Amino acid sequence: MGTTGIPTRITQGTPTKGGIGESTLRPDGTLKVTGEFAYASDLWHEDMLWGFTLRSPYAHAEIVSIDISQALAQPGVYAVLTYEDLPTDVKHYGLEIQDTPVLAHGRVRHHGEPVALVAADHPETARRAGAKIRVEYAELPVVTDEASATAPGAPILHEGRDDHHAGHVPHPNIVHRQPIVRGDAEAAARRADVIVTGEYEVGIQDQAFLGPESGLAVPAEDGGVDLYIATQWLHADQRQIAPVLGLPEDKVRMTLSGVGGAFGGREDLSMQIHACLLALRTGKPVKMVYNRFESFFGHVHRHPAKLWYEHGATRDGKLTHMKCRIVLDGGAYASSSPAVVGNASSLSVGPYVIEDVDIEAIALYTNNPPCGAMRGFGAVQACFAYEAQMDKVAAELGMDPVEFRQLNAMTQGTLLPTGQAVDAPAPVAELLRRVKAMPMPPEQQWLSAGGTPPRSAGGTPTRPEAGGETADVRALPGGLSNTTHGEGVVRGVGYAVGIKNVGFSEGFDDYSTARVRLEVIAGEPVATVHTAMAEVGQGGVTVHAQIARTELGVTQVTINPADTQVGSAGSTSASRQTYVTGGAVRHSCEAVREKVLERGRAKFGTYHPAWATAELLLEGGKVVTDGGEVLADLVDVLGEEAIDLELEWRHRPTEPFDLRTGQGFGHVQYSFAAHRAVVEVDTELGLVKVIELACAQDVGKALNPLSVVGQIQGGTTQGLGLAVMEEILVDPVTAKVRNPSFTDYLIPTILDTPPIPVDVLELADDHAPYGLRGVGEAPTLSSTPAVVAAIRAATGLALKRVPVRPEHITGT
Amino acid sequence: MRVTFTVNGRPQEADDVWEGESLLYVLRERMGLPGSKNACEQGECGSCTVRLDGVPVCSCLVAAGQCQDREIVTVEGLAEHAKARTCGTGACGSAKGTGLDEAQQWQARPTDESVELSPIQQAFIDAGAVQCGFCTPGLLVAADELLERNAEPTDADIREALSGNLCRCTGYEKILDAVRLAAVRQEA
Amino acid sequence: MDFLRPASWEEALAAKAEHPTAVPIAGGTDIMVEINFDQRRPDVLLDLNRIGELQEWETGEETVRLGASVPYTRIMENLRAELPGLALASHTVASPQIRNRGGVGGNLGTASPAGDAHPALLAAGAVVEVASVRGTRLIPIDDFYTGVKRNALAPDELIRAVHIKKADGPQQFSKVGTRNAMVIAVCAFGLALHPETRTVRTGIGSAAPTPVRARPAEEFLAAALDEGGFWDNGKLIPPAVARQFAELVSGSASPIDDVRGSASYRRHALGVMARRTLGWTWDEYRGNERTIRCA
Structure with a gap:
């Protein structure tokens, strides 16, 4: 059974509509716009x-x-x-x-x-x-950072650890440590003409999904419990x-309720x-719903990080080596800290060719808020630092930052620091080229064209200008707050590119299960897809129906609610669901198709030799040959009896990283995105307006182009939030959270979010179903460093920490 | 206390309302109208936006007792509201909440079924403006009201009108598309 | 908890006299958050929504009497000419939904230094009309704010209206927040030129325990404008004067470090806003003068 490519679609009859590659609409859309969709709360x-x-x-x-x-x-x-x-x-x-x-x-x-x-x-x-x-x-006494966590006599957060990292960490307040050594960074450093070092910091970002944690537990007569819940992974x-x-386990029956966003949280x-x-x-049945205040305490956040980097380069712009040390604060409990360390270390070099590296990443136990999964984990923190370094090295060499990146960009076949070869297209230079080639937004677009006053029911403040032009404050830094009419505003442009692993890594048995049923209902062939995949908004339900249509040639597809009556689908995390559960749905559909053809051969094989000799497909409700000849109606082949199969599917295995050298085939797949940010900064007040945030991403194959673009724009915006506003503030003395509310934890509004033009590249990864790549996380990586690079360009400041605050820009 | 008011054109009465309860809570937990969403309950996200005597407000910041004798339109009544606006009738559909049975039987359905939607609701589906959907009801109520008073909004107008509604999934681009689409269709 | 729904202003005053701890609720912006998040459990909530006159305004010869519950949206849309500073400030309040319900009565009642209306009211020299069963008092805005989230209201009093002189010159308002919409002020500044009296007034928000005026800055600027004959000659204000004004505004604040910003940033930003709003108002003043002269 082939694992790649799209079935050849040569059809005399009716093509199957709504298959993969089309922007079919969400099956839950109507319920969601009428308010009927039942969220957990x-x-x-x-x-x-x-x-x-x-x-x-x-x-x-x-x-x-x-x-x-x-x-x-x-x-x-x-x-x-x-x-x-x-x-x-x-x-x-x-x-x-x-x-x-x-x-x-x-x-x-x-x-x-x-x-x-x-x-x-x-x-x-x-x-x-x-x-x-x-x-x-x-x-x-509280432990709040590496120094206090590892000081002599530091309080030990978890006494008597017996977890599988306990044996190799240098201190019990370190959850996990992953060094990666390849080549000889010291020796390579001697070849460098320039050496650039930098120290970077990433604040605590929150997923800030809008649907609060909630669920309803109903005690059952058999002593068990039925739990209706918003989660990312039922099993x-x-x-x-x-x-x-x-x-x-079978007495804890779980059903997925409507999920109001997740992002790892x-x-x-x-x-x-x-x-x-x-x-x-x-x-009695018990409902729990966190309010927003409680939600900030009810889930883990993105790991804050401190990152030390050293890069060397030759005068002609080739990177010689990289050394880095990444300290992630996991807070009070482990959550996914070990995996975050794995990602941060293995992807710390970015999408670049650097043969000599010396890397160390650790995650701490502290009394700070527990941190774990959030979109792009580990890779987000590293990308902010290595992309800042790339700009710094390029500046040191007097090179264009995009050309410098392209000169060092990885390609298919490049070895990662882990020794793993990137064995699928890695169009890093091409993505940068594309994003740079996009047209630039017009200068001073806050001067409305033609001198017409801006339209606004609310009477937007305007300023008469010399030429009769007026400034629309909604397009300026500060927005509605009327802080500038153009004074102090400087434009900057910045670029960044990132690499994210797709799927669960380091030897995890990352599989999914899909049950597919094909039957005749009211004279029509109907497919039913049942998985435990958590639909958290990403559109997996849309894609599953598309896959079933493509593979089974039917129009009618029913997606059953996700629950634990079917096998595990794994987590809606790590950009993996379209790959892994999508792969499982496809795998089960293929098996169902085989059964259909078996049945067809038994019933009709004697009527036409092609049943025995040709490659057969299901298309437009019919069995057709690969030459397009119709052999039978699916309805006739199926008859009264449904075909119903539940199968597991797994991607190729990975292996753990060596605990001393970090070598190993750790990741399944990589995803790449590049951004160009155009910002306008009020340099006197330190306020930022992102004017445009263009993205180019390779998605392998866009199963649903509309959803793909939606993922890219959403991920890009979360990266923008980290760049300029989002941070959970923790008191350094008491370790208490200071801003657990939407009043003081700010996420971008529609006035903070610019146009996000997206250029989607589709270079198939032959290891993946349909050649697809996980999409969700990569755009969250490069968005942040691109915005900060643009702010640096506008202000000339070094800006080593995100989010960038007005204080950083104004030096106050 | 008892509160009597009109929701989506239909007289409603809520008994034993705790005096501190918000309109949002009463709609969601007492009226069986959970469409208005409880994302922040502090007026910082707009997901609970309803029309109160025609005006978009955060229902989390309205004390239930303040709604006595007043008219509310929620996302559940939006299609009827939009229809009444165009055809001049005041009829209102029967709003219903989500019982557990319904929740258990939730199934993804094709979008082209015969549910009557307002132009803005249809545009949100068509433009891909819905992902997790938690912000959607509030955005729909706010966007519908914008188009009611401004049939040809500029992008800046749309952004300003929706600046009180947070969305965490979409990056707002498809939401802008949806409002533009609804405006164009409305004109046609 | 009791919930009182007076149908008239007289009933409301009687209720407040009977229940001095009753918390008035109109737009609900502050009090509902405190209730939703279990931070406050008043014995009595006093709903003011049914009192129609609180949502009305009267424009007199010289003054606008602005009902305490006139929504910010209405101020933005309808009172831009008369109350330009307050209209600009209204536009920066929270979100459209909140502007549709909240009014200056709420800002004044809560008396948080972060209330967006305060700098504009200070700069315009508003007078707060408060009432009780004992009668009506007019409190100058300068005497209204008495401490952190404290005001000059007696326990039995309610805010009826604000009297604000119609602008006799340009007014501006500017607010720094770390988001481009729906944001609480890190600090804010209001400026009103009063050509009739040849004075200027200011208001500072979120940079002191209460909303405050920058009196030394006002006095300095008034004197500088006077001495240079600027009111008459309409010349550009020299940068040195603008700088000095900005420094004095900055120096009038007594900000703290908090989650929204540092004290030193607040001082800095106030100076920038003071300089810019002075430029905008003075440009407008000069433009008007020119227009008048040309006509």
Whole structure:
């Protein structure tokens, strides 16, 4: 069975509409625009209770005592639970390392850690009861960075570690360490004509998905529980929930509810176990919905990072070597820190050819907010630093920054620092060329053309200009706040390119499962696709239907809700779902097709020799030969009996990186994107308006071009947010979160987001289904450094930290 | 306390409302109208936008008691509202919430089924402006109101009118496309 | 919690007299957030939405009497000529949805230094009309803000309206936020030229415990304009004067470091905004003068 290429589509009859490569519309679109789509926070059940979580006000403290008696005595309160109420010996969970307490036991390790739970008949009753739980804390000294984490006598966040990284880390407050050594960086440095060093910092970014963490747990008569939940991976949740509840996995039945965005923030559990505990204790359905404040404590964030880099280059512009050290702060619990270290280290060189490297990445345990998965993890932090370095080296050499990058760009066949060859197209130079070739936005577009005053119902402030022209503040830095009418505004242009791995790496058994059924309903062939893939907005449901249409030649496809009745689909993470679950759907469809053809041969084989000799396809509801001749109607072949198959599919295996040298075939696939940012900076006030953020990305094959562009624009915008505004601020003394709200954690509005022209390149990766590449993350990488490069170009400042604040630009 | 008001053209009554409850909570949890979304509950995202006596507001910042005798239009009533605007009838469809049974039976359906949509709703689907969809209801209510008072908005007008609605998935480009599309179709 | 829905202003004043701890709610921008996030549980909420006159304004010969609940959107759309500074400030308030419901009464009642209306009200020299069953008081804006989120209201008083003189000269408002829309002020500045009295007034937001005027800057500028005969000759203001004005504005603030910005940035930004808004207002003044002369 071939794994690449698109079935030859030679058809006499009706082509199958809505197959891959078309911009078919979302099957859930109508429900979403009418308000009927049921998100996890919309669920309702007769008799349901509301859950509330009491959280730690301290980042590090001993819990001296907890008194729940007053809370329990409140009318309307059905249960108050603490660590003592956990039903089994399994009291911790975690994606890779089970170090996260379901409820705090004797100690809290970060601000906002769950301590107790309440179930009551109204959310306000639950909140008031929560306020009556008396918890006595004794504050402990906090660990907040590498120095305090590894200082002699530093508090150890997790005593007696026995996880599989414990043996190789230099200190128990280091979750994981990955060195990568290739060639001889020291020797190569001696060949360099210029050596450029830099120290960079990335703040804590939040996924800030709009749909808050929520779910509904319904106790079942068989002693199990049904959980309706917004998550990224149903089966990973189930695997972590069941042992804590003391239930076999098949008694924790999970159904995916509508998910209001994820971006990595739903990879870890939030309220899943809590809602189940309350439901099982009270015997009633329990709904939990975090509010925005709580959401900032309820999920992990992007790792903040400090990065030290050294690059060398020869006078003719060839990179000689790279050394770097990347320190990621994982916060109180491990979450996906080990994988983030793996990505950061293995991709730390960027999409460039550098043969001699010396790399080290570590993730810390601290009392800061726990950090884990967020779009592009590990690679985002590294890309900000190496792209800043590229500009710096180019400047040192007096070279054009794009030409310098192109000169050193990797190509197919380049060896990564891990020794792994990039064995698919790597059009890095081409993406840069394309993005640079796009037309530039007009200068001073804030002067409205022709002197006509800007239209605005709200009476936009304008300034009379010499030529009768008027400035539209909506197009200027500061926007509606009316801070400049052009004064101090300087334009800058910046470029960046990045590399992201697709799929789960380092030997993880990354598979997915798809059940495909083909049957005749009301005289029409209908396919039903059932997977456990979490549709979080990315459009996987659209693509699955397209694949089924292409592979089975049917028009009608039903996508069943995702649940645990079918095998695992893996996580909606790492740009992997179209590749892996899309691959699984295709694989199951191919198997179904084989069954159809078997049945067809048995039924009709004697009528036409082509049944035995030709390559057969399903197309437009018919069985056709590869020459386009129609052999039979699918309806007739299928008859009364459905074909129904559930199969697993996995991408080619990877292997762990060597713990000393970092060598290994660690990644499945790579994804590349390049950006050009055009910004206008009010250099006096330090305010930034991004004018345009153009992107070129290789997607291998755009299964749904409309969705692909949507992913690229969305990812680009999240990168813009990290560049200029998004950061969770943590008090360096208390380790408390200072801005857990949408008032002070700012994400881009429509007035902050510029036009994002997208150039999609399709160079097939022969290892992947249809030649596709995961799309979601790559645009989040290069967006940030491109914007910052443009700000540097406008201001002449070094700007080593994101987000760039007005203080950095104005030196105040 | 009891609150009596009109939602999507239909008289509604809510009993035992806690005095601190927002209009958003009453719509979502008492009226069975969860279309208005609870993304921030602090007026910083616009996902709960409804029309209050015709004016777009954040329903999270309206105390339920303030709605006594007033008229609300939510995303669930948007198609009817738009229809009434064009055809001059005041009829309003029956709004319903999502019971668990319905939620369990959720199935992706083709988009061309016979659900009547307002122009802006259809444009959001057609332009690819919907991803996770959590911001969509609030954006639809805000965008519909923009097109009601300004049939030919410039891009800057659209951006200003929607600057109180956060979207985390799309980067807003397709949302702009959708509003442009609806404006053009409206004109046609 | 009780929820009172007075149908008239008199009923509202009676209710406030009976329940002095009652928290008035109109646009809900501040109080609903505090309730939604469990930060505040007032005994009584006093809904002011049913009192129609709070949402109305009267334009007199010299003054606009602006109802406390006139939405910012209406101010932007309808009072740009009379109250240009406040109209500009209104446009920067939060989001369109919030501007549709919030009014200056809320900014004044909360008296947060970050309220967007304050600098414009200070610069225009507004007077706050407050009332109780005991009668009506007119409080000059300069006496209104008494401390961090504190104002001169007595427990039984409600804000009825704001009296603002119709602009007799150019006014400007500028606000720094780290986002291009829907953002709370890092700091803000309002400036009003008053050619009739040959004075200037200013207002600073988010850079002191209360909204404040930059009096030394006002006095300096008024004197400089006077001495140079600028009001009459309409000449360009010398850069040195603008610089000095900016420095004095900056020096009038007493900002702190917080999550939204550093104290030193706030001082710096105030200076920049002062210089720019002076340029914009003076350009406009000169333009008007020229237009008048040409006519």
